[in-house]
Each structure stands twice: as structure tokens, then as C-alpha cells.
Amino acid sequence: MSEISVWFGDLEFEEGKGEFEVVLLEKKEISVLKDRWLSLLNNQKNAGSIQKLSIFPNLVSIAIDAGFVNSSNEYYSLLRDVSIAVSRFQISSSLTDDKKIIQAVETLDDLNETVNHLSERLFEWYGFYYPELAFDEKFVSRVSETPEIAFESKMGAVPDSKDIVLLQSFAKDISNLNSQKSAIEAYIYEKMSSVAPNISEIAGVVLGARLISLSGGLKNLASMPAGSIQVMGAEKAMMKHLRSTAPSPKHGIIFSHPVLNTAPMRLRGKIARTFASSLSLAARTDFYAGKLNPDIEKKLTQKIGQIHKNDAQKQKKTASVKREDI
């Protein structure tokens, strides 16, 4: 007696006999059949026992004989529905939250570029009517909210109402894109705190999301050596270093973090190494444990404090040596 499992039940058979005993599933529901299918996929040992059979059983007639379906039409239609349900489940489970983060970060970058570009265009056009206006952060919202400001200009051309209506609605569109940016940032924030609490704690949400995006996913980031994380985003400088005598890059996109960009030049290499190794630990913790471990951040702060302390002592020593020189 051997047994093989198929999507609608188990077949028991005796070698050489060519006859089957069928044990059907209890319920003929798509969700039940889908789960069975998935468990069969995870449990590939059946494939072996099927290959041992001399003749492959005719599953359609077995299903009809056992009363599982009434016709081959019903068999194939049910098979189709179940296999679609299986695909959809697989697609859903492959769409992990880090994939969503990647998509959101890329969209955020697109929107940043778009908003900057269109704001410049609006500024140029609006400048016909109000050349005194400064191009700052609030420029777009000022135009979209108070179109009359063009009429207050002392230097610009006198606008007609149509010009102003057009420019105002253009400014409103740009404002909407700005709000969309905030909505996407909030989305990233939420996903990051559930998927990558440790990375978020160390790097901040946006930089953390960018690191996940650049590496292609949390799993990839978790398996990267700290040195790669350190120079991620500086691939061009890295290639130049490998090709020529240019110095190796000290940091990639992690430079956007204040811990690096506010540090004195001479300490940046050291801090970047320390920071990247904490990031690497944070990524592994996020991927394998999935919970916030506050120790990582605590230790990082300690180490960076130590780097600054050592540096201060060294600077003092150098200064006193210089004084003795005089």
C-alpha cells in the first residue's frame, strides 16, 4: 500500500493492481482547496511517489467516480478557480511590507523631483508679473492661496485675470503634490516602524527606507556586510577608487544623517564605520527578530561619544604641543 496526495484528496493504491481507493477532502470550498494545494507545494515529497507509479492515474475520472465533481467541465473549472486563488495568495505573500516601502520611496523621489521642477517653472512664469517675489519654501503656497499678490507688484507686468487664474490653479496642483509627498512619507513611516523598527531608530525613517530600497529589500540589507552599507549610494566613487588611485569613499547615502554631516571631517571615516556596523546589526535584528532592541542605539551613542571624546583629548594634546613650540 502506498499513498499519493492530489489537490482534492488522497489516493491509496496497491503496487501492480492499478486500482485506487480515494479519500476526499471534507469540504469542497475554494479556500480549503487552496490551502491544501499550498501545503502540497510546500511538501514536495509526493512528487517522488507519483514518479514511481507506472501509469499516472487519470485524476479527472477518479474525481468523477468518487463523486467529487459531476463532470470533467466542473473538474476543470474548479481546478482553474483554485489555481487562481493559489496564485493570488502567492503574489500577496510575496508583496512584503519592505517591497511596499521600496515602491513608496521611489515614488517619493519622483515627486520630489517633479515638485522642484514644476515650482521652478511656476516661479519663472510668475516672475513676469511679480519679479520681486523670492523663491523660497513658501513660494508655491503663497501663490496658490493669495493670487492677488501679483497685482501688488511694483515692478512686474500687469496681469490679466486669465493669467492669474491659470497660474493659481497650476500652483494649487503643485501644492497638492506636496501634500501627496506628506501622505507617502506618513505611509513609509508607518510601514517602517512595523517592518524595520531598529533601522528606523538608528537611521531615521527616510534614510532607513532609502537603504532598504537601494539594497533591494530588508533581507538583502540584513545579509550585507557593514562595509557595503557604509558606502551604499557611493558606487561611482567606489568604482573610481578601484580603477585608479582615488581614495576609497568614506560614506554613501548614510552621510545625510546628522551624526555624520555635523561631525568634523577628520572623524567622519571612523563614525561612518561605527554607524554602518550598527546599521548592519539593526537590519539583521529587524529581519530575524522583528522587534526593537534599544541596546543597539544605546551602544552606538556610546561609541560615537567615545570617538568625540578621544578626539577632544587628542586636539588638546596637539594644542599644548603647539604652545610649547612657541
Place this chain on the structure above:
Amino acid sequence: MSEISVWFGDLEFEEGKGEFEVVLLEKKEISVLKDRWLSLLNNQKNAGSIQKLSIFPNLVSIAIDAGFVNSSNEYYSLLRDVSIAVSRFQISSSLTDDKKIIQAVETLDDLNETVNHLSERLFEWYGFYYPELAFDEKFVSRVSETPEIAFESKMGAVPDSKDIVLLQSFAKDISNLNSQKSAIEAYIYEKMSSVAPNISEIAGVVLGARLISLSGGLKNLASMPAGSIQVMGAEKAMMKHLRSTAPSPKHGIIFSHPVLNTAPMRLRGKIARTFASSLSLAARTDFYAGKLNPDIEKKLTQKIGQIHKNDAQKQKKTASVKREDI
């Protein structure tokens, strides 16, 4: 007796005497003073008579003595206001409608690029949840109007409500940009029919606006030889032709017109030449006369009809020759 004109009136003086008779303007209003200033600017002959004077008159004290102003403070404050009014008038008059068209066309191009880019991004993201959805013209509006369609998918991941809210508002922003495109097109349409009725008649509004934009203004377009209009937008191919043995380009952006892009290859060079010379005539008529001259379009249609007719006869002849060959 000579006379010199200044911004607040006329000064009559006798050579050698050093005394002035002052005739003030009737009204001390900024708009009146501005107009006088502009007429003085257009009428530079006064500059000559001032240079003839041995001592330049002290205009401030003359204005006070004549009762035009009460103090030097009032004199300079009025002078400042009038000169600002003059500048603003000059800026307004330099902002001709063709400059507005250029700005609008460039913005339209920006928006086209933006809308395409963001739509692709939305399509990629939305595809997580609805991979079956086709990327066509109505894709964005379908997503922005009926977000539930993602739940109808049989293949995509199952979205949660937050995903859908975000994607829907993103789609709405893109739809708004699309409406903005239409508004700008309407603006271009209106300006073109008043500024360039002949170009619009021959080339259509958008192509016409692009020609004005590429040439830098209606005046430039009107002064261009027809051959330059013919290849405008094909500068790269033109440079290649001048540099090497590549053939000269037959047409630039004018190719987007149906008269060219629906014509058989063998006629395109001829038609492009004819079309461009009508465009050049239309540009000159728009710039110098400013009124629609329906004859230009009529003659163009005639000439192009003739080109097609001649070609048909030639083709017939060739065909009959071929038949005789057999």
C-alpha cells in the same frame, strides 16, 4: 531762446543769461508724468540741447521755485514713484503675448513629461494589486474614480484600505495635472488666435506655438527664411549632415502635421518645402499685419493638391511603362 523738456515741464532759457522760464505740466499725476517721461524717452532729441548748456540747471530748485513741489523730499519721492511706474510700463509692454505663449508651451511640455512619468509609477505600484489592468489612456482616471477595482482583481495582492487611499489620492493628483494641461492648452489656443491667426490656420495651434517657442518669439520666426523653419527642431540631423555625408533633414517638428506625416515618403521633401514657405509667409503676415489672410491657406492647399496630382500621374506612367515591359 531755446527750450528743453524735463519730466515735470518745459524750461525756456536764453543763452548766456542763466535764467529759466518754467512751463509746468497741467496735472501732477503719476500716470500723466509717466506718459510724459515715456514720450521724452522716445524723443531723445532733448539730450542734445541739454548738452549744449554750459551749466546744467538745478532741476530740484527749479521745481520748488515754480511751485511744482514743496520740498526736495517731495521732489525725490515723486521722481521715484514716476520712475517705478515707467519701469513697470516698460516691463508690461515687453511681455508680449508671444512670450506668454512660449512660457505656456514650455510648461505644457513639462507637464506632459511629468504626467507620463508619474502615471508609469502609479501603474507599477497599482500593479501589485491589479496586475491584469491595462496601461492605457484611461488608466489614471479609472484608478482615481473607482478605487475598488483593485479588490476585483483575481491575480493581484489583496490591498488594505490604506494602500488604496494612498494610491487613489496619487491618481487624483495626476488627473489634476491632466486637467491643468487642458487649461494651458486652452490658454495657448486663445493667445494664438489673437497673436498668430495665420500660423494657427496653417500649422494648427500647438505646432504653431511650438514654432514660436523654438524660434524665441514671433518676431524671430517672421524673420527666418523658410528653409530654417522647415528643419527647425532637426538641429541634430542638420549638424550631422554638415559634418558628414548624411543626407540633409527634410523636416523638423513640422513633421507632426498630418500634411506631412500622412504623405508618402517620396513626396515629403517637396511638401515640407511648400509647407514651410507658407508658414514663413504666415509668420510675416501675423507679425506685420496681425490679421488672418485666408489666401495663404487656400494657396497652400492648392499647391499640395498639385503635388499629389503630379505624383499620381507620374505613378500611372511608371505603372504603364512597367506593363509594357512585360
